[in-house]
Amino acid sequence: MKKKLLLASTLIASQLFADSINFNMVEKNPTRISPNTNNQILSFNNSIKDSMHSIVNISAKRHVSASMDNLPLQMFNDPFFKRFFGDQFGNQFKQNRIQRSLGSGVIVSKNGYIVTNSHVIENAEEITVTIGNDTTEYTGKLIGKDSDSDIAVIKIEADDLEPIKFGESSSLKIGDVIFAMGNPFGIGSSVTQGIISALNKNKVGINRYENYIQTDASINPGNSGGALVDSRGALIGINTAIISKSGGNNGIGFAIPVAMVKDVVTKLVADGKVVRGYLGVVISDLDNELSKVYNHKSGALVLDVSQDTPAFKYGLKRGDLIYAINGKKIKDRAALQNVVASFKPNQKVKLEVERDKKNIELNIVLGNRNTLAQIESNNGRILGGLRVANIDPNMQKQFRLAHDSKGILITDVEPKSKAEKVGFQAGDILLQIEDVEIRNYATIESALKKYKNTHKRVYVNRYGQTILLVIK
Incomplete structure (x- = not known):
């Protein structure tokens, strides 16, 4: 099963x-013990x-x-x-x-x-x-x-x-x-x-x-x-x-x-909220094949760098392997994500990067995830009550989407919200807002700014069919 x-x-x-x-x-580094006589009962009461x-x-x-x-x-x-x-x-x-x-x-x-x-x-x-x-x-x-x-x-x-x-x-x-x-x-x-x-x-x-x-x-x-x-x-x-x-x-x-x-x-x-630092990269883990072309055998591999982000501004490139931040070793993609999130926006960090088998250092001032992530974040809602996320294998499995599904997924619709009354449903995939095709969070942000405070036609894919909804 x-x-x-x-x-x-x-x-x-x-x-x-x-x-x-x-x-x-409590005191750090406690001593670990075990029962050592036949007349002892191990109890933690x-x-x-x-x-x-x-x-x-x-x-x-x-x-x-x-x-x-x-x-x-x-x-x-x-x-x-x-x-x-x-x-x-x-x-x-x-x-x-x-x-x-x-x-x-x-x-x-x-x-x-x-x-x-x-x-x-x-x-x-x-x-x-x-x-x-x-x-x-x-x-x-x-x-x-x-x-x-x-x-x-x-x-x-x-x-x-x-x-x-x-x-x-x-x-x-x-x-x-x-x-x-x-x-x-x-x-x-x-x-x-x-x-x-x-x-x-x-x-x-x-x-x-x-x-x-x-x-x-x-x-x-x-x-x-x-x-x-x-x-x-x-x-x-x-x-x-x-x-x-x-x-x-x-x-x-x-x-x-x-x-x-x-x-x-x-x-x-x-x-009352958590504000996290933001780098602006698409990252992956090293596998056995990829590790053959890098000197370091652990780290987070940069697959893409988004424009107008701190990563882009300070010179990160596709193919870079980030193996340390401020001297802290980065084991994999998740470690990089957690470490970057532990810093505050506008905080300066030192990235140690392998590029073309050479070690370089980049000093980067982090951005504010909440600014761009008001859309991306699970805390942020758009279009009158929608939460959205990138489609990944977990999302495909959770929402029973086709394996080739791509784009921005509606993961939740706030009860009794405007979005629910209009007809949006969790599992819908955003396709287009007015004349802006939705490919990523940046395109959502652009569309919402362009058509702020106006009624908007929103196209979504629902179970393979295109549906048109209108919301202000």
């Missing part, structure tokens, strides 16, 4: 202010019991327009289930309904800031939070979310909460004993145990920025946004997804590492 990528439901935590969170760090008080249940309520025959979405009360089964369904039986989803979150400050997955609170109109086994309900306020990393922060009005302690991503090792904590389905806090199966997983196909911890601890629907902790109870990741054939747990779960969590949460608390 074909594997399906399942996201365990999560809820995000609270709106943070930069000065209200003090990441309480004392280590993890405090962390359990930091786990919350999140309930999100939203109005959606869904197909009557969309059985997977109705059968599984998960806010992101459409990503697993495909987004395009017939609209002949559409009806408005209220969708409720459950997930988990982690308290990160005494005064009520909570971190969770972005997909847990996606489009939520009401967010309700309960802590541990306490039935007291709190209203959650969204502080900020970053769909590219699948992290969000919410806040509840409460004092003297028990924030979780933070671990260090750099000290993790494969084989470490870990625990997945969550509050699934509102039945109270629970813990499952496993080990770190792998680190730095980045080809899962869930988010733009991936650097996952893989674990065999059970992460089930409702556990998304919960805590992955080490044997001291220190947070090392936020539980996010599983790979499963049936929807149950098959021992392949993924968590966002704590280093990325801290970086994104800090930015969301300070600004």
Whole structure:
């Protein structure tokens, strides 16, 4: 049976202010031990019991327009289930309904800031939070979310909460004993145990920025946004997804590492959004054949350079192999993407590049991804409520597109938006806006500027047929 990528439901935590969170760090490089007498029982209760008080249940309520025959979405009360089964369904039986989803979150400050997955609170109109086994309900306020990393922060009005302690991503090792904590389905806090199966997983196909911890601890629907902790109870990741054939747990779960969590949460608390640096290249990994023509055997290979981008301005060329940034080794395409995104716009970085078997250095001032990526970003919406993305093999599989499909894909239509009322559907491929043929994000940006505040004819490909829609 074909594997399906399942996201365990999560809820995000609270709106943070930069000065209200003090990441309480545990000691680096802990000593690892094992039982050494016949009269010892290996138990981690004392280590993890405090962390359990930091786990919350999140309930999100939203109005959606869904197909009557969309059985997977109705059968599984998960806010992101459409990503697993495909987004395009017939609209002949559409009806408005209220969708409720459950997930988990982690308290990160005494005064009520909570971190969770972005997909847990996606489009939520009401967010309700309960802590541990306490039935007291709190209203959650969204502080900020970053769909590219699948992290969000919410806040509840409460004092003297028990924030979780933070671990260090750099000290993790494969084989470490870990625990997945969550509050699934509102039945109270629970813990499952496993080990770190792998680190730095980045080809899962869930988010733009991936650097996952893989674990065999059970992460089930409702556990998304919960805590992955080490044997001291220190947070090392936020539980996010599983790979499963049936929807149950098959021992392949993924968590966002704590280093990325801290970086994104800090930015969301300070600004309510995440602004990333931008380079402007199309990149790929080295394979066995390509590595024969390069001295360096790891790095990110530049396949193309977009015009009017920092990469173009400062001299990157097609065929360059980027093997380090500011002295940090770049292993592959995903590593380059994550490192560039960790810098701020207008920040100067030094790229170490192999070109024609010679090593050169390029000093580049990064651009602002949010400027051009308001269209490209998962956070940005265009044409009255559309999210769009480049078509890649993952998109072809997710939306059941033809293998030769190319262009810009509508990945989501905001419920009750102008775009939904006009008739746009997730899975439509943008072909043309008025007289501008849509080939990439730049052509969308050009068309929207050219026909700003006017009614526009938009041509889309839907299941192989061209459809014309008009929207202002």
